[in-house]
Amino acid sequence: MDWMIWAAAGGGALALIAAIFAALNFAPARTTILVDTQGSTARADMKTLWGVGPAWALRALPKEIAGNPMPAFSDPARIGYALMTPGIAEITYATLQRLLALKPATAQFKLAFNLPDAAQTRVVQTAVQAVLAAAPAPMRQAVSVSTSESLGAEVSVRFELNVAPATLKSIYARFNTTKAVREFKKRLKRKPKASKRAPREVQAS
Numbered sequence: 001m002d003w004m005i006w007a008a009a010g011g012g013a014l015a016l017i018a019a020i021f022a023a024l025n026f027a028p029a030r031t032t033i034l035v036d037t038q039g040s041t042a043r044a045d046m047k048t049l050w051g052v053g054p055a056w057a058l059r060a061l062p063k064e065i066a067g068n069p070m071p072a073f074s075d076p077a078r079i080g081y082a083l084m085t086p087g088i089a090e091i092t093y094a095t096l097q098r099l100l101a102l103k104p105a106t107a108q109f110k111l112a113f114n115l116p117d118a119a120q121t122r123v124v125q126t127a128v129q130a131v132l133a134a135a136p137a138p139m140r141q142a143v144s145v146s147t148s149e150s151l152g153a154e155v156s157v158r159f160e161l162n163v164a165p166a167t168l169k170s171i172y173a174r175f176n177t178t179k180a181v182r183e184f185k186k187r188l189k190r191k192p193k194a195s196k197r198a199p200r201e202v203q204a205s
Helices: 002-026 076-083 088-100 118-133 137-142 165-176 179-189
Strands: 029-036 041-047 055-059 106-114 143-147 152-163
Touching: 002 165, 029 165, 041 165, 055 165, 076 106, 076 118, 076 152, 076 179, 088 106, 088 118, 088 137, 088 165, 088 179, 106 118, 106 137, 118 143, 137 143, 152 165
Parallel strands: 106 143
Antiparallel strands: 029 041, 029 152, 041 055, 106 152
């Protein structure tokens, strides 16, 4: 009979662990999403269980590299080529829509760029403006586009909201696995070859 008692106790412990894990993952967490290419930061700081549970940090970039500007974003040729990735404006817009649907207390998405190639600058501006033109007011209020003081591009994001870790992971996974984002990452890793042709216009629907 002892084995039955131990088995029941073990099953109860496993059920309790599963319940705690589910609560931590699926209950709302007080969350701050921070992205800063100038500081090589992309993370979500989460205080689980409505802000009274243990703290988690979900990182898209390693903590060890934080503090200095991301080299690829400071390379105007490389970032200019990457920003012209077809579909990157649309998938970013869709992801921001999903975050705004969660009714964040703070929502800021700042894009600043300074590209030496005037044609590239027009392509990026056209793509962003075309997407924002038909955007609802909360999106237009959250997003700002400006000129960077230094060559390259800067992205700064801050969202403060209550969201379950599982929901946030799902939103990030949908963004990170798209064709446009995969191509964007590839372009960041390699320097574009010199071309005499003007950059192709990015289609934004």
